[in-house]
Amino acid sequence: MNNQNLVPAAVLAAKNGVRFPNESEEYRIARDRLLAEEIELRRHIERVARQRRALPPGGEVKKDYRFEGSNGPISFSELFADKDTLVVYSYMYGRERERPCPMCTSLLSAWDGEVPDMQQRVALAVVARSPIERLLAFKKERGWHHLPLYSDMTDEYSRDYHAIGRDGSDGAAFNVFTRRDGILRHFWSEEMGEVTADPGEDPRGAPDLMPLWTVLDATPEGRAPDWYPKLSY
Template sequence: MDEQLTAAADMAAHRQPAFPGESADYAKARQDLLAAEIEFRRHMTRLTAQRQALPPGPLITKDYRFKDEQGFEVGLIDLFGDKDVLVSYYWMYGPERERPCPMCTNWIGAVDGNAADIKQRVAYKILSRSPVERQFAFAQERGWRNTDFIQTIGDDYARDLDLLQPDGEYPALIVYRRDGDQVRLFWMSEMGREMADPGQDPRDAPDIAALWSILDLTPQGRPTGIRSCAIDHCRHPRGSGDPSPDDAIMRQVRRWVPAFAGMTTGNQISARPRRSSAPYPAASGAALPGSDRPCGPPDNI
């Protein structure tokens, strides 16, 4: 297919500047960038096709139990409703937390605006160990209208996915596929810390978080050192009042993104760790390490 495509550089040569006054240097650099953007678009298209061509994933044989929006106990397959695909996001809002993770809050808030359209094609659910009523109350505070919240019953689901670690809780974006009366894994975000390039974080590609995608269009870009996934401060209370290097990073974030005004200083943001052999935290309702320090959400999105 690629052999039949017009060269990206030839396509970019059709560029028509919107404003007069471009310098020769800007015009050349922008045309070169446009060619690269065309190639990037084509690569994303190939990547999407490669993902869609994945062979059948493993069957989910364990009978995970959940409570739905009406408070009924259901199984994983029931979360599909009348759809064949379930897009799920496990967010960091366990019962031991006073407030949910700011980045989970940002992610869900961004998707909520499109959730009604998304749910025309697939089932879309947000999972947490907190009761549905507690999640819904926070959704009302944020003004979310289109997101469905589910409670995991017990900790098996989170434990089996390595989302409960000795240092706390981690998020997970997972897509399931119906196979008759069974459920298979289709795709799961798997970019771990060891997959980060030097100076970058192991964010997904493409990066689904609208916050970072928009900032990537700006001259400053995303703040240096900012991770697009979980936040260590949500798990680790700092033991001293000494500022950390990340304080400066978060001050940058507050200047560029007012949504982060609710974050306290000293946030370190990191990726999900490798699988740990250490014991898991206590069952739902017990305190996790770092849970004594509230993690305020971004309040001004």
């Protein structure tokens, strides 16, 4: 997409023509200004996605990490199944945790119903540092149907791909890998966090992986800096 050929966002916003009952002129003017910003945001998201897709080849995955799944042991290369791209989410439910991370759990609960759709395009694995029996028990408790859970009992994968903090604690991680001409490579990882956060802002990634925040960002209350999901209410 050539930015020089784009119609200015404000011009597109002015063509919108949407009105709602009893809205004021002041509201419509402000809303159209916001619409122009939303159009620019969409364009920026697309630019970033194209830049991501154009990354040069990442580091080769030379270790064939071992995991335990619901059907027994499985290697990293086998996680690809018949796909050429593998998405791995590192779930904060390590052996030292009595219960899993509520934020991770909220994200995965939202993903569960999307898994069959994701698997049309890519392979997916959710990896945690707990025994597989523990992971499957929580999957049943939570009512998940589709999430493919795997145990990293050696910690090797989790350590290499930044799912373990400096103090040995769990860390969430989102990594994408590719298989091209038989070679496995790391493609991309979410790298935004505390050190890249703006002052006073949540250190979330962009785009945010959690549908919950996308919905709350559309409300007047927003996501609230002092509220996070819980495992139960």
